[in-house]
Amino acid sequence: xxxxxxxxxxxxxxxxxxxxxxxxxxxxxxxxxxxxxxxxxxxxxxxxxxxxxxxxxxxxxxxxxxxxxxxxxxxxxxxxxxxxxxxxxxxxxxxxxxxxxxxxxxxxxxxxxxxxxxxxxxxxxxxxxxxxxxxxxxxxxxxxxxxxxxxxxxxxxxxxxxxxxxxxxxxxxxxxxxxxxxxx
Amino acid sequence: xxxxxxxxxxxxxxxxxxxxxxxxxxxxxxxxxxxxxxxxxxxxxxxxxxxxxxxxxxxxxxxxxxxxxxxxxxxxxxxxxxxxxxxxxxxxxxxxxxxxxxxxxxxxxxxxxxxxxxxxxxxxxxxxxxxxxxxxxxxxxxxxxxxxxxxxxxxxxxxxxxxxxxxxxxxxxxxxxxxxxxxxxxxxxxxxxxxxxxxxxxxxxxxxxxxxxxxxxxxxxxxxxxxxxxxxxxxxxxxxxxxxxxxxxxxxxxxxxxxxxxxxxxxxxxxxxxxxxxxxxxxxxxxxxxxxxxxxxxxxxxxxxxxxxxxxxxxxxxxxxxxxxxxxxxxxxxxxxxxxxxxxxxxxxxxxxxxxxxxxxxxxxxxxxxxxxxxxxxxxxxxxxxxxx
Numbered sequence: 001x002x003x004x005x006x007x008x009x010x011x012x013x014x015x016x017x018x019x020x021x022x023x024x025x026x027x028x029x030x031x032x033x034x035x036x037x038x039x040x041x042x043x044x045x046x047x048x049x050x051x052x053x054x055x056x057x058x059x060x061x062x063x064x065x066x067x068x069x070x071x072x073x074x075x076x077x078x079x080x081x082x083x084x085x086x087x088x089x090x091x092x093x094x095x096x097x098x099x100x101x102x103x104x105x106x107x108x109x110x111x112x113x114x115x116x117x118x119x120x121x122x123x124x125x126x127x128x129x130x131x132x133x134x135x136x137x138x139x140x141x142x143x144x145x146x147x148x149x150x151x152x153x154x155x156x157x158x159x160x161x162x163x164x165x166x167x168x169x170x171x172x173x174x175x176x177x178x179x180x181x182x183x184x
Numbered sequence: 185x186x187x188x189x190x191x192x193x194x195x196x197x198x199x200x201x202x203x204x205x206x207x208x209x210x211x212x213x214x215x216x217x218x219x220x221x222x223x224x225x226x227x228x229x230x231x232x233x234x235x236x237x238x239x240x241x242x243x244x245x246x247x248x249x250x251x252x253x254x255x256x257x258x259x260x261x262x263x264x265x266x267x268x269x270x271x272x273x274x275x276x277x278x279x280x281x282x283x284x285x286x287x288x289x290x291x292x293x294x295x296x297x298x299x300x301x302x303x304x305x306x307x308x309x310x311x312x313x314x315x316x317x318x319x320x321x322x323x324x325x326x327x328x329x330x331x332x333x334x335x336x337x338x339x340x341x342x343x344x345x346x347x348x349x350x351x352x353x354x355x356x357x358x359x360x361x362x363x364x365x366x367x368x369x370x371x372x373x374x375x376x377x378x379x380x381x382x383x384x385x386x387x388x389x390x391x392x393x394x395x396x397x398x399x400x401x402x403x404x405x406x407x408x409x410x411x412x413x414x415x416x417x418x419x420x421x422x423x424x425x426x427x428x429x430x431x432x433x434x435x436x437x438x439x440x441x442x443x444x445x446x447x448x449x450x451x452x453x454x455x456x457x458x459x460x461x462x463x464x465x466x467x468x469x470x471x472x473x474x475x476x477x478x479x480x481x482x483x484x485x486x487x488x489x490x491x492x493x494x495x496x497x498x499x500x501x502x503x504x505x506x507x508x509x510x511x512x513x514x515x516x517x518x519x520x521x522x523x524x525x526x527x528x529x530x531x532x533x534x535x536x537x538x539x540x541x542x543x544x545x546x547x548x549x550x551x552x553x554x555x556x557x558x559x560x561x562x563x564x565x566x567x568x569x570x571x572x573x
Contacts, residue, residue: 067461069450132565134409139541144414149393161364
């Protein structure tokens with residue numbers, strides 16, 4: 001049996017991606033349901049609408065990751081979102097923000113998740129594993145070209161599974177009388 | 185005895201359960217020598233099929249040796265080697281007499297429930313939902329076979345299990361999928377899904393003389409197996425299915441289209457597939473009918489659609505206007521297995537086809553739970569798993 005390389009990811013890479021998907025949904029829910037509290041903790045009051053929008057983005061990415069067989073593009077989408085989050089949080093590091101300590105913690109947390117996103121996205125993009133080549137599994141004694149139509153010699157579809165004669169293409173030959181499907 | 189039992193979504197266990205016994209004079213008890221995991225078992229594994237109960241014994245593709253026979257069973261005797269079709273048939277009701285075995289009227293022991301859900305009952309099935317009788321299945325050491333004087337197919341000595349095991353389901357299913365297309369020598373037959381049923385369908389369409397057979401999937405190992413069987417292949421993650429099918433048919437579309445995928449379509453890059461995933465996640469839709477939509481779109485007007493792929497309940501955004509205006513014919517249903525088994529057994533005996541080509545994994549029954557995951561996730565090049573109790 002020959003093998004070739006495929007871009008399909010292995011189980012551990014997919015598990016990390018799924019974990020990030022659930023994290024995305026959790027964070028998205030928090031941002032959508034409690035934007036005022038989050039804004040207050042970060043000293044960023046008045047940005048509730050922005051936080052809700054970010055929450056919707058996180059939710060969409062999470063659902064996309066969990067529902068997709070190929071979550072790579074969704075994870076790259078998360079990386080882009082992380083950059084947006086970091087840029088937004090950076091505006092809160094101002095010394096005049098009494099909560100800038102909380103913002104610094106949030107920046108560190110987002111940076112950590114960004115690193116995981118990057119690892120996952122790169123692994124999904126570059127993942128290869130051997131895939132068997134089944135081109136020797138014909139299942140018939142001779143090449144398909146020689147086997148084509150072999151069953152037509154002794155088989156006619158039963159009448160209830162045939163196109164009614166009246167609905168067949170105009171130029172087709174009259175069908176033979178149906179024969180029993182079984183030769184037993 | 186040991187048996188693979190369903191305990192919930194993604195939870196199959198190899199349990200110790202009581203041995204089955206004769207419950208009716210027409211019964212037989214079969215000692216299972218080979219059994220397989222079917223793609224439709226995955227719908228149970230993934231929790232998409234309603235009507236399962238914790239502890240249900242899985243499996244509807246199996247064969248073995250008769251070890252006990254009921255007093256009224258004149259067909260079988262102890263020691264007979266049999267393949268057991270997954271549809272349980274009585275041979276006496278109106279539907280059985282007409283050859284519509286999969287919709288038999290008497291073998292579903294939960295007929296009242298099925299009448300309510302489907303309008304009218306269908307036949308009992310082994311190892312499946314309680315909507316189809318909840319009969320203990322064949323992924324076990326022993327199975328009770330009801331109405332065993334009708335359906336079991338006697339297998340002569342000298343043919344290995346692997347060559348005939350799939351007479352229980354996927355070979356007749358692939359064959360019926362192709363037969364009900366009423367293939368003409370000028371036809372292009374497009375088959376969505378190169379899993380085990382798709383592979384059998386490809387070879388059936390070749391034997392029935394299709395001019396051109398096209399297989400659509402995304403997994404390179406399955407596409408290589410499809411090419412070995414004579415199909416032109418389309419990897420839907422790498423090219424447009426619609427454009428390629430139109431290219432292959434002079435812009436007219438295939439005359440015959442076969443959905444060998446069913447309710448768990450894996451397309452991910454289309455708007456409708458994202459819509460289906462979201463609706464399914466919110467429990468607003470049970471099935472993901474992306475393949476049916478694509479088929480209705482690309483099929484040649486006045487063409488025929490064959491649907492062996494299993495659907496479970498409700499689907500959304502089926503383009504019926506397209507279906508009606510193009511004058512398509514749709515043929516579907518669970519397989520009338522016994523309608524084909526004699527003929528297909530002869531073809532195997534004659535060497536016209538050897539269905540064992542599809543087996544990629546052969547393991548002990550205890551490894552079943554692990555193999556469900558391997559098969560579902562298409563890991564390790566898995567196409568078809570055979571279990572040895």
